[in-house]
Amino acid sequence: MTAVAETPSPARAAAPARGPAEAVRWPALVAFGALLLRDARVLTRERWRFLIRTVSQPLMLVFVFTYVFPTIGQELRAFDGQASFSDILVPGVIAITMLIKGVQSVALPLVDDFGYTREIEDRIMAPLPVWAVAVEKIVAGALQGLVAVVVVFPIVALVPAEPVSLDISWGHLLAVGLLAPFVGASLGLALGTLVTPKQVPMMFSVIILPVTFLGATYFPWTQLEAIPWLQWAVLINPLVYLSEGFRMALTSLPSMPPAAIYAGLLLCGGLTAAIGLWGFRRRVLA
Amino acid sequence: MTTTPAPAGAAAATAGDAAHPADGGAPAPMIVTEALTKVFPSGLRAVDGVDLTVAPGEFFGLLGPNGAGKTTIIGMLTTRVQPTAGRARVAGVDVVAQPARAKRVIGVVPQTNTLDRSLSVRENLHYHARFFAYGRRQAAERAEALLEQFRLTDKRDVLVDELSGGMAQRLMIARALMHEPAMLFLDEPTVGLDPQSRIALWELLSELNEDGQTVLLTTHYMEEADHLCDRVAIMDHGHVLAADSPAELKRTVDAEAIVRVAAPGRSEVEPPSPDQLARLRGVLAAVPGVRWAEVRDGQVECHADSARGLLPRLVTAAEEAGTGISDLSVSEPSLETVFVSLTGRELRE
Numbered sequence: 298m299t300a301v302a303e304t305p306s307p308a309r310a311a312a313p314a315r316g317p318a319e320a321v322r323w324p325a326l327v328a329f330g331a332l333l334l335r336d337a338r339v340l341t342r343e344r345w346r347f348l349i350r351t352v353s354q355p356l357m358l359v360f361v362f363t364y365v366f367p368t369i370g371q372e373l374r375a376f377d378g379q380a381s382f383s384d385i386l387v388p389g390v391i392a393i394t395m396l397i398k399g400v401q402s403v404a405l406p407l408v409d410d411f412g413y414t415r416e417i418e419d420r421i422m423a424p425l426p427v428w429a430v431a432v433e434k435i436v437a438g439a440l441q442g443l444v445a446v447v448v449v450f451p452i453v454a455l456v457p458a459e460p461v462s463l464d465i466s467w468g469h470l471l472a473v474g475l476l477a478p479f480v481g482a483s484l485g486l487a488l489g490t491l492v493t494p495k496q497v498p499m500m501f502s503v504i505i506l507p508v509t510f511l512g513a514t515y516f517p518w519t520q521l522e523a524i525p526w527l528q529w530a531v532l533i534n535p536l537v538y539l540s541e542g543f544r545m546a547l548t549s550l551p552s553m554p555p556a557a558i559y560a561g562l563l564l565c566g567g568l569t570a571a572i573g574l575w576g577f578r579r580r581v582l583a
Numbered sequence: 584m585t586t587t588p589a590p591a592g593a594a595a596a597t598a599g600d601a602a603h604p605a606d607g608g609a610p611a612p613m614i615v616t617e618a619l620t621k622v623f624p625s626g627l628r629a630v631d632g633v634d635l636t637v638a639p640g641e642f643f644g645l646l647g648p649n650g651a652g653k654t655t656i657i658g659m660l661t662t663r664v665q666p667t668a669g670r671a672r673v674a675g676v677d678v679v680a681q682p683a684r685a686k687r688v689i690g691v692v693p694q695t696n697t698l699d700r701s702l703s704v705r706e707n708l709h710y711h712a713r714f715f716a717y718g719r720r721q722a723a724e725r726a727e728a729l730l731e732q733f734r735l736t737d738k739r740d741v742l743v744d745e746l747s748g749g750m751a752q753r754l755m756i757a758r759a760l761m762h763e764p765a766m767l768f769l770d771e772p773t774v775g776l777d778p779q780s781r782i783a784l785w786e787l788l789s790e791l792n793e794d795g796q797t798v799l800l801t802t803h804y805m806e807e808a809d810h811l812c813d814r815v816a817i818m819d820h821g822h823v824l825a826a827d828s829p830a831e832l833k834r835t836v837d838a839e840a841i842v843r844v845a846a847p848g849r850s851e852v853e854p855p856s857p858d859q860l861a862r863l864r865g866v867l868a869a870v871p872g873v874r875w876a877e878v879r880d881g882q883v884e885c886h887a888d889s890a891r892g893l894l895p896r897l898v899t900a901a902e903e904a905g906t907g908i909s910d911l912s913v914s915e916p917s918l919e920t921v922f923v924s925l926t927g928r929e930l931r932e
Contacts, residue, residue: 316762318687318716325683331713338710339701419697419758421663423714424686583623583655583664 318424325425329433332423336437340444350401351445355390356452362386362515363457375517380550383457388543389514392477394449395442396512396536399481400488400505403438407489408497411580421581431486431577435570438482443474464549473542476562480535483570490576512536517544519551535565611675613639613766613797614660619669621655621821629655631821632669637799637814639765642792644808645801646918647818648928653801654694655821657770660799661691674765687715690759692769696751698743704754705730705739708761715762722761729757733787749780753787760791767791769800773807785811805918817922824925833916839874840890844883844897845910854881859906866904870896890915 318324340347363383366372373382410417420430454461492500511531513521518541521528531537538561541553552558614637621630630652637643645653658664660671662682671678674688699707705726712722730736733753738746746754752772759767769788773781788811792798802808808815809829816826825832846855846863855863860878867885868876872893876885887893890913901908923929 315765316687316715316717317721318762321716324687324716327716328714331710331716334713335699335702335710338706342701414700415693415695415697416699417697418663418693418695419699419711422661422686422689422691424683426683581663583658 325429328423328425329429332420332425332430332433333437333440336433340441347441348448351394351398351448352452354397355394355449356456358390358393359383359386359453359456363459367458375520376550381457381459381462383453383459383461384548384550385517385544386457386515387453387461387463388547389512389540390453391446391449391543391547392512392536392539393509393514394445395477395481395539396484396508397481397505398442398445399438399478399483399485401485402441403434403482403485404489404492404500405497407434407486408492408494411490412494417581427578427581428574430581431574434486434489434577435479435482435573438485439478442478442481446474446478462549463547466546469542469546469555472559473539473546473562476559476566477539477542480539480562480566480569483566483573484535486573487569487576490573490580508534508536513540513544517541517550518553532561535561535569538562538565610639612636613641614643614671614673614799616656616660616671617669619656619659619671620667621652621659621664622667628821630659630666633821633823635816635823635826637766637797639797640792640795641797642788642811642813643797643799644812644815645799645818646803646805646808646815646922647801648803650820651803651818652821653803653818654770656818657691657768657799657801661689661768662686687762688765690762690764690767692752692755692759692767692772694770694774696755698746698751698754698758700743703740703742704735704746707743707754708758711758712761717762725761729761733757747780749776749783752776752780752784756787760796765797767796767798769798771801771803773802773804781807805922809918815918817918817925819922819926825921829918832918832921834888839916840887840893841914842885842887842890842893842897843910843912843914844885844901844908845881846883846901847907847909862904863901863906866900866906867897870900872896 318327321327362373363381363386366382374380375382375385407417421427423430454463488500488504511527512534513531514536518528518531518537521531538553538558542558542562544550545552545555545558553561614635616633616635619630619633619635620628622628633652633656635656645656647653655664659666660673660678662678662685666679673685676685676688678685699710702710708726708729709722712725713719717725727736730739733756735750735754735757738750743751743754756767756769756772772788773784776784785807788798788800792811800807800811812829814826814828815832816823817832818824825835827835844863844867846859848855857878860881860883864876864878864883867873867883870885870893872887872889873885874887876883878884885893885897894911894913897911898908919929
């Protein structure tokens with residue numbers, strides 16, 4: 298036979314339970330950390346793609362609405378002309394960035410995994426409960442959402458023709474800044490486990506587009522009182538709470554009451570996470 | 584090639600030496616299933632009351648046609664499919680009650696390519712080890728060693744998309760072994776491989792097993808099961824019909840070797856006469872080891888338990904009787920024969 302077997306084989310097996318995982322107190326926690334490490338490695342390998350995907354939409358939004366529009370005299374203003382459109386758009390763009398990042402970093406790869414690559418079957422064999430693998434997806438997606446916002450924030454602050462007047466409430470920023478990426482990533486997990494590869498274009502038309510356009514990103518939710526039915530209808534849209542949350546945290550403009558914002562974030566995050574965990578389990582276990 | 588049983592690893596004291604079971608004593612079984620059953624929501628009884636025992640060090644095969652329930656059994660033993668009824672333990676761990684712990688003692692090579700396409704060949708191994716609590720240096724060293732053993736070192740930095748089918752399969756096996764699992768599962772590992780890659784993979788798996796690795800594979804190729812496995816469970820419609828060593832399986836169904844003997848005619852074109860054949864039949868039937876013989880299609884068919892050592896005796900007997908032999912062909916019994924005798928159907932659809 299081949300010469301391979303002459304030296305002691307590294308693949309040698311003897312008795313059960315020999316790996317270092319047996320000596321570790323919380324092997325599932327170590328595995329969870331290693332899954333995050335793997336995702337971080339993939340992110341650094343694909344950093345340019347990540348950057349382009351992260352920056353393109355916010356840059357276009359901010360450039361056209363807050364630089365081109367005012368410069369060509371086609372300016373939009375809000376609150377009876379009291380607020381510049383930049384002030385409206387900054388929190389909205391940050392909210393959109395986090396939500397879209399959840400879809401990009403969690404939903405789309407999962408759709409591929411479940412649809413054809415089946416790579417997820419290997420991740421499932423890591424020594425931790427199946428639900429924890431799904432939770433890792435949420436955490437990794439949320440971390441990417443935070444990174445995305447760090448990248449996008451200078452753009453939305455610097456591109457507008459008229460300086461953005463920020464009025465930061467640090468407590469709210471911390472709370473919303475931590476909750477919002479989890480909502481985005483949980484929505485990503487829910488969509489990723491429910492949508493098949495064929496349905497992806499449909500998902501963008503039927504879910505992502507209405508969510509982003511009606512997510513209080515281009516207008517403050519409070520101003521919707523002029524269209525009461527719409528003001529109520531958009532409450533099912535998770536992005537509304539992200540946008541209003543950042544509006545409350547970053548500007549002095551009127552926003553939805555804080556209690557409603559936090560309730561909305563927690564409810565949307567909890568509900569989408571529950572659907573995502575259920576869907577994940579359903580897709581990987583028979 | 585001779586190999587000594589693998590010395591037990593550091594933690595072996597708890598589980599006993601996993602040398603080949605024939606060495607004496609009765610080591611705790613590596614796999615035990617009791618009345619393992621899976622009924623899918625569609626109502627399909629994919630696996631129906633299966634009892635299996637696999638000993639440490641054994642190379643065990645599940646042989647059966649597509650749809651026999653082999654993959655579902657692997658699914659249950661590897662925590663991916665939840666049994667409807669029954670119990671299963673792998674390396675002493677209840678796979679239903681403690682799936683996360685069970686995953687630490689098993690390595691799995693599934694039917695489809697599940698390599699991480701976002702990572703390089705080396706990183707596929709490295710991060711897998713990290714999942715199982717290997718430190719960075721430990722993981723790196725082990726990855727290099729396995730790359731070497733599986734002849735993938737020169738592909739270490741390419742993305743896995745660039746691997747051929749055989750290489751991808753080797754990498755999947757290397758990955759499954761990264762965390763030193765007590766039990767290695769392979770689901771139809773050679774499907775889709777060219778004949779050369781298949782033979783190479785067989786050699787690789789045999790070497791692993793000789794080094795002490797307990798292996799369970801599923802296959803619908805009877806020659807694969809025959810060639811590789813210490814014991815084979817023949818499956819059909821969710822049931823195990825028989826489980827034993829390939830040789831024993833062939834014996835129990837009374838399968839036999841058939842030697843077809845052609846006699847020379849009086850000239851090149853003329854076939855042997857019926858008298859001549861009858862005489863040859865009589866001579867050959869008397870040879871020790873031949874159970875009975877008959878004339879069929881102008882040849883003599885000798886039925887024997889085994890063809891081993893029989894051919895020289897047949898030739899000598901025919902020469903001594905003056906009849907001579909012009910041609911000999913042997914058909915050994917195969918697991919295919921066993922499957923047909925158990926189910927009345929061919930293994931291949």
